[in-house]
Amino acid sequence: MEFRTIFEPFRIHSVEPLRLTTEAQRRAAMQAAHYNVFSLHSRDVIIDLLTDSGTGAMSRDQWAAIQHGDESYAGSPSWDLFKAAVQDLFPFTHVVPTHQGRAAEKILFSLVGGPGRFIPNNTHFDTTRANIEFTGAVATDLVIDEGRDPASRHPFKGNMDPEKLEAFIAEHGRDNIPLIMLTVTNNSGGGQPVSMANMRAIREISRHHDIPLYLDACRFAENAWFIREREPEFADRDVADIVREMAALADGMTMSAKKDPLGNIGGWLAMNDDELAAQSRTMLVLTEGFPTYGGLAGRDLEALAVGLHEAVSHDYLRYRIRSTAYLADSLSESGIPVVQPPGGHAVYIDARAMLPHIPPLQYPGQALTVALYEVGGVRGCEIGTVMFGRQPDGSEVPAAMDLVRLAIPRRTYTQSHIDYVIEVCQRVASTSAALPGYRMTHEPPALRHFTAQFEPV
Numbered sequence: 001m002e003f004r005t006i007f008e009p010f011r012i013h014s015v016e017p018l019r020l021t022t023e024a025q026r027r028a029a030m031q032a033a034h035y036n037v038f039s040l041h042s043r044d045v046i047i048d049l050l051t052d053s054g055t056g057a058m059s060r061d062q063w064a065a066i067q068h069g070d071e072s073y074a075g076s077p078s079w080d081l082f083k084a085a086v087q088d089l090f091p092f093t094h095v096v097p098t099h100q101g102r103a104a105e106k107i108l109f110s111l112v113g114g115p116g117r118f119i120p121n122n123t124h125f126d127t128t129r130a131n132i133e134f135t136g137a138v139a140t141d142l143v144i145d146e147g148r149d150p151a152s153r154h155p156f157k158g159n160m161d162p163e164k165l166e167a168f169i170a171e172h173g174r175d176n177i178p179l180i181m182l183t184v185t186n187n188s189g190g191g192q193p194v195s196m197a198n199m200r201a202i203r204e205i206s207r208h209h210d211i212p213l214y215l216d217a218c219r220f221a222e223n224a225w226f227i228r229e230r231e232p233e234f235a236d237r238d239v240a241d242i243v244r245e246m247a248a249l250a251d252g253m254t255m256s257a258k259k260d261p262l263g264n265i266g267g268w269l270a271m272n273d274d275e276l277a278a279q280s281r282t283m284l285v286l287t288e289g290f291p292t293y294g295g296l297a298g299r300d301l302e303a304l305a306v307g308l309h310e311a312v313s314h315d316y317l318r319y320r321i322r323s324t325a326y327l328a329d330s331l332s333e334s335g336i337p338v339v340q341p342p343g344g345h346a347v348y349i350d351a352r353a354m355l356p357h358i359p360p361l362q363y364p365g366q367a368l369t370v371a372l373y374e375v376g377g378v379r380g381c382e383i384g385t386v387m388f389g390r391q392p393d394g395s396e397v398p399a400a401m402d403l404v405r406l407a408i409p410r411r412t413y414t415q416s417h418i419d420y421v422i423e424v425c426q427r428v429a430s431t432s433a434a435l436p437g438y439r440m441t442h443e444p445p446a447l448r449h450f451t452a453q454f455e456p457v
Contacts, residue, residue, distance in 0.1 A: 006220020006322050009315045010411060013060060019043055028376050034453035035370050037379050040357050046377030046415065047421055049406040052345045054100075054258035054265060056410030059310060062262065062303040069299025074290055078305075085305035088290060089240060089312070090217070090247040090255075092270035092277045094277035098288055099295030101256025102267035107283045108214075108254060111276060112178035113137035120168050121181040121216070122160040123147070123188040126387055128181070128254075130447050135393055141400075142168060148400050150339045150350040155194040155230045157341075158186030158223075160202050174209045183216040184223040184246070187200075188383060190403065191219070193226035196234065196245065200343035203249040212251040212273070217261040218281040220246065222344030225317040238389060240312045252276075259345070262410060266300050266400030320344065323418065324408055330422045336429050339403065346407040349425070350382065355432055360398030362437025362457055368404045368428070370455055371435050376424030381405045386440075389447045 021029075031302045033039035042048060047057065069078040072170040079097070088097050098104045101139055103126050113119070113135030124132065132139040146154035160182060179386060184203060186192045206213040217223075224242040228234045229373060234242055247253070253270030257263040281291045288295035296304075310316060321344050326341035331349065339348040351365040358364040365382035370380045385403030391397060428431065428435075442453035 004429050006319065006326055008414060009319050010059075014196065020046060020047055021377055023374060025244065026377055026407060029151075030370060030374055033120065033385065034441070035366070035456070036452055037369055037373055037456060038448075039054070039453075040373070040379065044377075045373070045379045047417055047424075049346075049408060049421070050379045050381050052407040052409050053256060054263065055257055055412065056262055056264075057197040057412050058262065058264065058303060059306070059411070061310070062079070062306045064259050064327050065302040065306045067192060067300040069164070069297060069302045071298045074292055074300070076292060076298045078301040079292040081302035081305045085308045086268060086270065089220075089243045089308060090253060090270055091179065091244065092247070092252060093272045094270060094280075096269040096271075096277065096280045096284055096291065097294030097296055097301070098267045098269060098284070100258060100265060101216075103295065104256075104267050104287055105131040107280050107287070108167045108252075109135050109137065111279050112282060116176055116188040118168070118177050118179065118281040119179065119181060120160075120171045122158055122183055122186050122194065124181075125183060125187045125216070126447060126449070127322055129388075130220060134446070138392075140168065141188075143186065143189055145190060147186065150190065150337065150348070150401060150403070153340050155193075155341065156198060156226075157192035158189055158194040159198040159351070160194070162198075162201045164204060165202065165205055167206060169205070169209055169211070172209055177209075177211050178210045179214050179251075180212045181216055182250075183345055185345070186218070187399060188388070189347045189404075190339035190401075191222075192339075193223045193344070195226050195231075196231055196242070199246060201450045206251075213249065214271075215246065215250045215253040217246075217253045218267075219255040219345055220255075221260040222321065223312040223315060225321055226344065229321075232299070232369040238312075239314060239317060251396070256303050259305070260311045261304050262311055263304045266296050266304050268294075320410065323415070327406065327408070327418050327422065331425055334422070334426050336425055346349065346405045348383070348403040348405050350401070351382075351404050354429065355435060358435070358437040360402055361389070361396065362439065363402070363454075364437070365402040365404050366454060367435045369431075370438070371428045371432075372404070372424060373377070375428050377407075377422070378421055378424050381407065382449060385440075390443075390444045390448060 115136035117137035258267035336352040365384035
């Protein structure tokens with residue numbers, strides 16, 4: 001029998017002060033940032049839920065490992081420790097270290113992408129899609145229909161639709177599809193997991209058509225925990241073993257080690273293809289660094305080796321998933337529409353449902369993001385029409401969903417911080433009908449959500 005109270009399975013060893021601002025100060029800061037939360041100074045944010053990428057707290061053992069870092073240019077023992085930790089969970093033949101996940105994507109898709117190529121995924125995230133489209137290739141989302149319904153309680157809404165994939169291959173031809181990708185968990189779709197059964201089905205299709213299968217695996221541990229919780233076959237399995245089985249179904253992977261591996265920086269590209277690995281290392285030397293550090297310091301490699309071990313701890317994952325669900329359940333009970341069931345790393349508010357008076361092309365997700373910051377100093381992230389509305393041909397269409405992601409940094413905030421976030425969301429919801437839409441006054445050519453500027457309509 002479990003206790004109701006969710007407590008952090010760690011003690012606080014070091015503290016970082018928060019600057020408490022007034023609403024007037026926050027409104028001035030928001031205006032100065034042209035209504036884009038990415039342009040805010042972090043010192044002006046009280047609770048920062050913009051992303052869980054690189055924003056977590058490292059453990060005592062990770063900080064100790066940093067002191068062991070060997071900064072030799074070539075052949076550092078820190079590389080050996082890092083590589084062994086990666087291959088313990090992801091036993092691919094080749095590991096190519098990068099400074100973060102988008103660098104791994106850049107290398108991979110520069111080599112396999114290009115005009116006339118098509119890359120299917122359950123749902124591509126922003127940098128993945130941008131790196132694919134930069135080469136002239138087409139990034140296509142083939143998530144199951146339930147994955148586009150925020151209210152659906154399907155246990156694995158991140159699944160790729162096998163029938164859609166088969167039709168996609170038939171339409172475009174296997175020679176024009178260099179790889180199939182699965183994002184675990186499915187970030188753009190609400191942090192939803194992919195089942196092992198679905199991975200096996202997609203693997204069978206990829207094997208039948210002789211198309212490599214790659215994982216975008218930056219939240220691998222959370223996905224494995226959901227498999228353990230929701231697929232009876234895995235109820236008594238160790239999370240690390242589930243991760244190894246996930247990896248065994250794939251031919252390669254990209255990784256942002258700023259997520260589940262509990263690092264503040266880092267990533268890698270891994271694969272079994274000898275020729276592609278050789279090409280990847282050549283590009284690594286040109287763009288990142290030597291093959292035994294790849295844009296990372298030895299101390300970073302050591303910290304990630306420890307983080308990979310800590311990431312599959314059952315005590316940690318149980319706390320991580322339950323605390324995220326606590327936020328989602330509390331918002332839902334308050335009448336605030338959130339993507340169901342809750343994912344692992346974030347809670348996604350359905351801004352389109354919460355702000356029905358704002359049309360998608362006036363960016364309801366952006367409106368809600370601005371309001372959460374101005375009212376309570378909580379910084380979230382729009383994942384909707386701002387992020388995905390602009391098409392490669394220059395047109396703009398509403399995204400499949402307009403969401404606001406409240407991404408929870410790992411081991412950073414306590415339950416009282418989350419209770420404050422709940423109160424801020426409730427206060428915004430009470431006056432949501434008065435929130436304005438937004439128009440874009442400046443738009444960069446790619447990844448516009450990072451640096452775009454807005455004004456209220």
